[in-house]
Amino acid sequence: MKACLSLWASNPRTYKKLSSLGMLVTLPSGRLLQYYKNSVHQKPGPNNDMFRWMYEEANAKQVPSHGMTGGIVFDEMSIQPDLQMIYSEDKVKIVGLVDMGAECSAMRVLKEGKQSAQLATHVLLFMFQGDSGFRFPFMHVPTAEATAPDIYVLFWKAMRGLIEWGFSVNYACFDGAVHNRSFLKMHFNSSGSAAVSASFATHNACSPDLPLVMMMDPKHLxxxxxxxxxxxxxxxxxxxxxxxxxxxxxxxxxxxxxxxxxxxxxxxxxxxxxxxxxxxxxxxxxxxxxxxxxxxxxxxxxxxxxxxxxxxxxxxxxxxxxxxxxxxxxxxxxxxxxxxxxxxxxxxxxxxxxxxxxxxxxxxxxxxxxxxxxxxxxxxxxxxxxxxxxxxxxxILGFESLVRQKQKTHPGTSINAARVNSDSVENIFCQQGANDNPNYKQFMYKHHHINRGHCKQQSLQHWSSSRALLMSSAEAHQSEEIEE
Structure with a gap:
């Protein structure tokens, strides 16, 4: 079942053709595989099912100890504002509203002086990117363009979840959007000069012995x-x-x-x-x-x-x-x-x-x-x-700090500059974009499908995933279609 699910997630059309030939044993139907695919419930914010899946994938790939240390890469993509009903965990739920958690909702109520519901126009996606090449998109949140305080709360929630499941984070990588830059400066008393003086290395509240480096994405630079x-x-x-x-x-x-x-x-x-x-x-x-x-x-x-x-x-x-x-x-x-x-x-x-x-x-x-x-x-x-x-x-200063920190915490290991960017997140957005800006329900279902194929691709095509990191997001997506 696992082998069929991996093949189906990589290319449903090829799986259907293979199944129709009847040359092998009878293969599970697409409907049955759909049930298995959705066994991990997708929901906004920290999700233990996703953390468990990520942990099991790392163990299955025998990721070394230093590979369990890496960075959090995050970015936002726009989606269609739309309300949809889904059946999840034996409950009927409405999705499509902004849902960034209790803390962010409380901050918005204090700021606006009222409580209101808002349609989500964006999705904020968080991905773990290990120093040895292992990567996994583990959290997504429907937003209306997250502000710096929102990102701050969500980032440290993501950080805590990773640490609870045995992962360590030594850097954060993101593009130069206004809110992202403000989020960076929040870790240095809202001072850009202080960030430069510290070479963009700040205190890590979740792992005091492991400083946290804040760096902008080189490709966006x-x-x-x-x-x-x-x-x-x-x-x-x-x-x-x-x-x-x-x-x-x-x-x-x-x-x-x-x-x-x-x-x-x-x-x-x-x-x-x-x-x-x-x-x-x-x-x-x-x-x-x-x-x-x-x-x-x-x-x-x-x-x-x-x-x-x-x-x-x-x-x-x-x-x-x-x-x-x-x-x-x-x-x-x-x-x-x-x-x-x-x-x-x-x-x-x-x-x-x-x-x-x-x-x-x-x-x-x-x-x-x-x-x-x-x-x-x-x-x-x-x-x-x-x-x-x-x-x-x-x-530049952030990457140098990251290298120096890596040599202190894991002597004898290496770091690959070509992996320290947000191409992997944009590659996922590019695959999501096949729906021409999906709504949040479509994003969740497509995200699960992409994750299955993503895990399969990492285990069978290390060379391909490394090359995709060096390509632009649009070209990486085009290459995956050709390979399929």
């Missing part, structure tokens, strides 16, 4: 850097005009090398940066969300194209100096945060390279802010957004 570049220019619609000591940095500097490469090398095979397309240079709102498109215009291949274009321009190529310096920093960060080679020491050269890249951005910030002739508004236009600069410090 690269998108934000790219978006700052797109907004920079001399045009009327440009909201920024980035200025480094070496000169201006505008998006036109990316457009010109791209057009030159296509004109000089009409054949796609002979192009210097053969991956680049119009989607990279003129992305729409949907394409701006794709991680891979952002990384492709900031990586070492783009740096190589810039240098080739500057050489072709001769003496007129000096206007690219500032952009080339930026790409020298971003290409290092992208290479190191997508590197699958394990980091076994806090003295790893990749950490030093990350620190030097951060120093370049910090020096740029200090030079602009120290100019007494400019107003505060002009200074802000010359720099990337304050949120982006803060997120960069959180990603």
């Amino acid at each position: 690269f998108k934000k850097i790219r978006n700052n570049m797109i907004k920079s220019g001399f045009g009327r619609n440009s909201t920024r005009l980035l200025l480094h000591q070496a000169g201006f940095i505008t998006w036109e500097m990316w457009v010109k090398p791209y057009q030159w490469d296509r004109e000089a090398n009409p054949s796609e095979v002979s192009r210097i940066h053969h991956v680049l397309t119009d989607e990279h240079i003129w992305p729409n709102n949907g394409q701006k969300m794709r991680n891979k498109l952002a990384e492709d215009v900031l990586d070492k291949e783009m740096l190589h194209l810039f240098k080739a274009y500057q050489k072709a321009e001769g003496r007129n190529g000096d206007w690219l100096n500032s952009a080339i310096q930026l790409l020298e920093a971003t290409s290092v960060l992208i290479a190191n945060f997508t590197d699958t080679r394990p980091i076994t020491s806090a003295e790893d050269d990749r950490l030093h390279c990350n620190a030097r890249a951060l120093q370049w951005f910090t020096s740029w910030e200090e030079a602009v802010m120290s100019d007494l002739q400019d107003t505060a508004i002009v200074k802000r236009k010359k720099l990337m957004s304050g949120e982006t600069r803060f997120d960069m410090k959180s990603t």
Whole structure:
């Protein structure tokens, strides 16, 4: 039954065809498998059934002791506001309302001065991501865009549940949304400078001997850097005009090398940066969300194209100096945060390279802010957004703190930078999106189905799951469909 359930969860269509052939013993029907699949009741908030399932999966995969330590990755996806009735645990229930627990409800009553029901417009998903590669989405909550206090309460509930089932948490990873950034600062007396001074390592109330690192998702950071570049220019619609000591940095500097490469090398095979397309240079709102498109215009291949274009321009190529310096920093960060080679020491050269890249951005910030002739508004236009600069410090300093902490608590083990991001959560959202923004009932049922296939995939395709971490969420989903 377990084998059939795993096959059915991975690909129901293939299972149906296999069953209809009659070549093997009679296989259980899809309806019977549906009953087994729903044996673990899905409900908002901490769920002992999910924790037990997660614990049993870790034991079945023989996850080592250091693999039971890892991080909590969380993110929100939008859903359709809708009320639905379900039959669960011998009771008829209504789902689709905001349900973040008693504490969050009490906080809302105190804030609004009244008690009211609200339709859920988002789902907040929490996933455990072990240092050895084991990962499991263990908690989801229907929200109406969770605020920082809501996230704070839910996060520490999730933390307590994991510890009760034998897991340890040494970091939290999330994107740079406003509420997420406020949640981070709550652990440092609401002070961003205090977080930077502490290298984003804070006290862990559930495990006092294991500091908790708060870090922003590297993949979202690269998108934000790219978006700052797109907004920079001399045009009327440009909201920024980035200025480094070496000169201006505008998006036109990316457009010109791209057009030159296509004109000089009409054949796609002979192009210097053969991956680049119009989607990279003129992305729409949907394409701006794709991680891979952002990384492709900031990586070492783009740096190589810039240098080739500057050489072709001769003496007129000096206007690219500032952009080339930026790409020298971003290409290092992208290479190191997508590197699958394990980091076994806090003295790893990749950490030093990350620190030097951060120093370049910090020096740029200090030079602009120290100019007494400019107003505060002009200074802000010359720099990337304050949120982006803060997120960069959180990603780089936080990851370094995580490595140092790992070496203290589990000497001799390693950590993989390519796994420390929120791609795995976004991959689940991408699979959920097949319903075109499901309601909460559809999310719960689909989530159970995804979890079954997810567990099967981890046990049989370690190479595939590692590769999916390096891909954008949309491409990872597309790859899974092809493999099925």
